[in-house]
Amino acid sequence: MRIEDFLEKQEKRELQLVSYLIHSGGEADYAELEEHLDITKASLESTLDSIAYSLRPLSENIALDYDGRAVRLWMDELFSMQELQHFYLKQSVKVQLLDYLFRNHEFSLTQLAPQLALSESSLSRKIKELNRYLKEFELKIWNGRVQGEELQIRYFYYLFYRFVQGKEALKEREAGISLQIVQTMENYLQVSFEPENQARVFLWLQIAQHRMHTKKTVSIRLKENMTPYMEDKLYQKIRSMLWRFSSRYSVEPDEEDAQMLFVFLLSSGVLPEPFFHDYRLTRNRNSPAASLDTYLVETIIIQYGYRKLPYMLERRMYHTLSQIHAALYFFKGDLEVHDRLFLLEQEQKIAEESVRSFAETLREITVEKLKLPNETNNGLMEWSLLGYFSVLVMVTMEMRQVxxxxxxxxxxxxxxxxxxxxxxxxxxxxxxxxxxxxxxxxxxxxxxxxxxxxxxxxxxxxxxxxxxxxxxxxxxxxxxxxxxxxx
Structure with a gap:
């Protein structure tokens, strides 16, 4: 799912146009834009006029200049594409709908339609459009609720508030308890999160705290996937920490809450590399993600004919691969904030041609070893290719012969x-x-x-x-x- 999927067709086109100008160095002629957007010159003129009108509140930060032949982009040095996306997303009805659903757990059409200034039929149409995108996460809005596995709901809303709505939107009563859990976790696990990673853990815990009040949650796949990890020492520590914390505060976690927090820590990259290295030495090497980490590291060594990798390089490889594999094993779907194909294209410019094909081979191995369905509409699977590509570039750059x-x-x-x-x-x-x-x-x-x-x-x-x-x-x-x- 792309971040632009929360927008209407015209708003999507406007962001696509600005994105293309950024990738083209800030300038493009009409013919290029018409081909890229698949529109006529008249439609392009209409889109440019629409953008100019939309961007009036941001005139000090961004502007377009067009003369019938070419379009030029100006952006303030402190302004970014992400800020422009958020400007559009704040006005999105789909974003407001998902935010309302998170805060209230359920709704009725007659109750919500007036709040969003929509007719009931228009609201139903928006829900139908959202469900088309939520299918990637194996979620759907049905009978006034978001339905699906609880881990998937928390995962989706973590991405939603991190990249779409903004984590500042969750300054609620749960914030105090979540902050205390973060501090307790750091003390109990003897780990120190970097500020950005601490904020990410805090956001996950805010969502978890809010979702604890939800009835009739589903965690069937989580329980199945967690079977090889039930004796994992890190999981046992997290479980013990939550239980001790709940005995002192008005928090009522259950087994699934501890499992979901463990999954998040394992897959999100918030654990510092030294901490993860110590954990890797004690984890169950036969667990799905761990055995796959080892298999792919050995595959890479054999592919490039290395006898042995430098110690610190191998540590970094395991740290990165473990995040890719844990995410693929436990989650479904992803929210594409950056242009994945553009990033791949740029990385290919600085790497050998064979790296891309080998990255695809690694992904094929992962699908086979983790017994993943070969889905065409899985953003997480698509992004894993970029992850493998990055690992291979890291290795080849480090090991290259000067x-x-x-x-x-x-x-x-x-x-x-x-x-x-x-x-x-x-x-x-x-x-x-x-x-x-x-x-x-x-x-x-x-x-x-x-x-x-x-x-x-x-x-x-x-x-x-x-x-x-x-x-x-x-x-x-x-x-x-x-x-x-x-x-």
Whole structure:
């Protein structure tokens, strides 16, 4: 589910247009935008006029300039796309409906329609649209309530208040108790959350506290998935902590509340890496996520032909992979805040071509090992590809072989320093390469020179004689040589 799915068609289009301008460097011609949005020029003009009207309250932060041929975007240096999204989302009827449902647990059409300034038929239509998107989370609004597994409801509302409504919307009576639980948890587990992660734990607990008052909750899949984790030491600590806390405060958690808090901590990345490392050494290695973590780390090592990974790199890999696998094992669906395809495209620009295909292989292994359904409409599964891609980039960047190139120019005494600097920048476009002016008695994998007399390297390296300075022909040949040296 994309964050724009809470908006109406016209509002979606307006955000898509601004997003495209950001990705295009702040400017695009009409033909590009018409093709991207799949609209006519007349519709584009109408959309631009609509945006200009919508953005009037934000005129000091963002503005569009268009002249019939091109569109240019201006944004204040302190303004972001996220703030623009929130500006639109605050006015969304679907957002107001979901917020009302969370606070009141249930509603009737006759009661809620007037509050949202809608007819009952319009409200029913909005609910039908929302259910189409909530299906990804295996949730639906039915008989005036959000129905589905309780873990999924809490998970969805955690994403909703974190990215859509804003966590400041939950400043309620539960806030005091939730803050006390966070502090108790830090003391009991002997862990210190970073400020941002502490805020995320606090938000989850606020939602959990509010949902404790809900009747007829469903936790069938949670109980099944938790079976391998019932003796987990971290889970037992969390369970014990909640029970001790409830004996002193007016909190009534049950077994499922402890399980859901454990799942959140395991999958959200809020646990500091050193804490997770200590936990990993004691956890049940046969649990679904743990065994998959180990299997994929070994698969990556074999794929790249490493004998062993550096200790700290391996720790970071396990920390990241465990979050991906716990989320896929326990949750369904995701809320796409950033453009996933754009992020993948950007990461591919700095990584080897084979990384993307290997990331897809890792995801296929995960689907098989965790026995996950091969769903086409699962945002969490789609985002896992970006997670694997990031892990592989992290490994390849850390383990890459750094090639040293010496630039030896003698025929341009007047422009030599400038030419060497520019040539070095071109050569360093190849990942894992460092280029500098050739120094006597210093080893190099490759010497790039403008004269044939340069002697071959004693280390067995290569010499390349430039045909002409800065020629694409030379650049292509140098890149080919460097790629062959990296193998």
């Amino acid at each position: 090639l040293r190139v010496g630039i030896d120019l003698k025929h341009l005494p007047m422009y030599r320093e400038t030419t060497i600097s520019l040539l070095g920048l071109l050569i360093e476009k190849v990942n894992g390469v460092e280029a500098e002016e050739c120094q006597p008695d210093k080893p190099y994998d490759l010497i790039v020179t403008d004269r044939r007399e340069a002697e071959p390297l004693e280390t067995g390296g290569k010499v390349y004689v430039l045909s002409e300075l800065f020629s694409p022909f030379d650049q292509k040949n140098i890149e080919r040589i460097l790629q062959s040296l990296k193998k």
